Amino acid sequence: MPDPLPGSTLDRLLGLLSSGSREDLFRVSESLVEVAAADVRAQLSDPEDLSRQMREHRQSTIVRVADLATRSCSRRVDELQATALNRGTPPGQPSLCFNPNDLDSSYIERLGHLTLERVLVHAAAPEIQLTPLPVELLPATQRRMIVAIIFDYPLAIGHELYPLWTDAFATGPIAGRSIEVIGVHRSWLNDACQAIRTIIYDAASDVFHEGPQPSPATFDAAILLALGPVAHRDISQRLLNAGIPHINSYVAAAEIADDKWACFERWHEAGVNTPPTCLLEQATDRSTARVCVTEFMRRCDRQDDGWFVQPRHGTEAGGVEYVPASDIVVEQILAAHARIAPTDDAILRPRVGRLRLLESEELRTFDLRLHTCRCDGRTRAESGYLICAQSADEPVVAVSRGAGILRLDRLEDSGLVSEDGRGETINWSTQARSEACDMAARATQVLDLDLAGVDLKFDVMEGRIQPVVLDVNPRPAGLLHADLIDTQPLEPGVGATLWHRMAGA
Numbered sequence: 001m002p003d004p005l006p007g008s009t010l011d012r013l014l015g016l017l018s019s020g021s022r023e024d025l026f027r028v029s030e031s032l033v034e035v036a037a038a039d040v041r042a043q044l045s046d047p048e049d050l051s052r053q054m055r056e057h058r059q060s061t062i063v064r065v066a067d068l069a070t071r072s073c074s075r076r077v078d079e080l081q082a083t084a085l086n087r088g089t090p091p092g093q094p095s096l097c098f099n100p101n102d103l104d105s106s107y108i109e110r111l112g113h114l115t116l117e118r119v120l121v122h123a124a125a126p127e128i129q130l131t132p133l134p135v136e137l138l139p140a141t142q143r144r145m146i147v148a149i150i151f152d153y154p155l156a157i158g159h160e161l162y163p164l165w166t167d168a169f170a171t172g173p174i175a176g177r178s179i180e181v182i183g184v185h186r187s188w189l190n191d192a193c194q195a196i197r198t199i200i201y202d203a204a205s206d207v208f209h210e211g212p213q214p215s216p217a218t219f220d221a222a223i224l225l226a227l228g229p230v231a232h233r234d235i236s237q238r239l240l241n242a243g244i245p246h247i248n249s250y251v252a253a254a255e256i257a258d259d260k261w262a263c264f265e266r267w268h269e270a271g272v273n274t275p276p277t278c279l280l281e282q283a284t285d286r287s288t289a290r291v292c293v294t295e296f297m298r299r300c301d302r303q304d305d306g307w308f309v310q311p312r313h314g315t316e317a318g319g320v321e322y323v324p325a326s327d328i329v330v331e332q333i334l335a336a337h338a339r340i341a342p343t344d345d346a347i348l349r350p351r352v353g354r355l356r357l358l359e360s361e362e363l364r365t366f367d368l369r370l371h372t373c374r375c376d377g378r379t380r381a382e383s384g385y386l387i388c389a390q391s392a393d394e395p396v397v398a399v400s401r402g403a404g405i406l407r408l409d410r411l412e413d414s415g416l417v418s419e420d421g422r423g424e425t426i427n428w429s430t431q432a433r434s435e436a437c438d439m440a441a442r443a444t445q446v447l448d449l450d451l452a453g454v455d456l457k458f459d460v461m462e463g464r465i466q467p468v469v470l471d472v473n474p475r476p477a478g479l480l481h482a483d484l485i486d487t488q489p490l491e492p493g494v495g496a497t498l499w500h501r502m503a504g505a
């Protein structure tokens with residue numbers, strides 16, 4: 001049990017709550033998060049061990065730390081409430097500007113989220129500060145267009161909001177409309193699809209302010225990010241019913257993008273370079289699956305390569321298994337299919353991406369994540385970053401598997417080596433970049449996506465780099481890491497095309 005708050009800290013917090021100042025209310029949340037984060041760190045192992053746990057057991061570690069964070073915040077708020085009620089209002093002192101017993105559950109829940117961020121996330125965006133009271137956060141502007149970023153996963157959501165806000169601020173006037181970006185958790189939408197709580201960026205103080213709205217806020221359009229497929233489908237339908245344009249519509253586009261087999265079929269038909277893919281349905285018995293796998297491997301003619309087995313509708317590398325080439329490779333693939341079959345169909349692909357990146361004196365596999373945007377029927381790849389495997393012997397490239405994020409210029413600064421037995425060094429070129437961007441744009445154009453993150457790998461044929469489209473995400477994340485492709489030196493951003501598209505919504 002952590003020590004009680006010092007009397008001086010309680011006095012300061014109660015003073016802030018008594019001032020009636022909006023800025024002081026935000027400062028209370030910052031102080032509570034700081035105290036709660038110290039409580040959580042005191043209950044955890046050393047930082048290096050925590051980093052290892054995040055790499056090896058990311059989801060379970062987040063859940064464990066989130067529970068500690070929420071408990072600490074609840075305890076500290078209870079302590080503040082009890083002190084305020086016991087002391088009453090001293091003679092000559094202003095009373096508290098709200099009843100401490102009236103704090104809603106969202107306030108404590110969000111304090112817990114921000115405490116979790118403080119402990120686990122390297123802050124790279126302006127902090128989020130909370131107010132327990134309804135305040136008018138949206139500026140009163142007649143010609144402003146309001147775009148809501150609707151999300152479900154709150155961890156580090158500021159890292160997604162900040163680059164979108166800066167892009168909208170820069171592009172809006174060019175597109176002919178002043179655009180205000182607000183953050184809205186899916187639970188903050190009322191039945192009319194209005195926001196009862198919002199996150200707004202305050203440029204003057206360089207922080208995000210969050211709190212309940214005095215009256216529900218309407219918005220003109222929405223972008224759906226940091227969501228799972230089920231939440232995406234639900235919110236998209238609600239927005240459709242309310243007549244609110246949004247990116248991406250689930251039924252019109254994202255539903256196909258969430259289906260890896262459907263993506264393969266469309267890409268194959270459109271001539272998009274993507275790995276050969278075999279569908280192993282849930283109901284396929286082992287004998288039939290063995291015939292399918294054997295025939296597929298024969299057609300691929302890649303006996304020396306490994307194979308990936310993964311859920312047809314999987315996300316964030318969940319359930320992905322790598323099966324190296326061996327005498328029992330078919331049986332291992334069938335075993336992987338059996339593990340996936342209770343919940344989903346499986347797909348089988350050969351390992352692609354012979355090009356390796358030199359990182360920490362190791363040759364590692366990597367993906368190029370490109371963000372594509374569509375406006376007026378034209379799709380462009382405008383920004384991106386690299387995702388580099390945790391180690392040389394890790395075949396799965398995913399942040400959930402400990403992968404790191406690198407800037408685009410590492411393609412030019414680091415040695416790219418072909419894994420073809422000769423160890424040939426390959427230079428990244430303007431042509432390779434252009435072909436990768438064109439391939440990513442074609443892949444999302446086929447799927448009718450307005451905004452997407454496309455993951456590409458690279459093979460080498462006769463000394464030439466060839467892009468291979470691996471996956472597409474209709475809810476791209478990691479936007480804070482993105483750099484604009486056509487800037488030298490690189491500048492952060494997601495892309496102007498998105499906001500030209502939104503301005504015309």
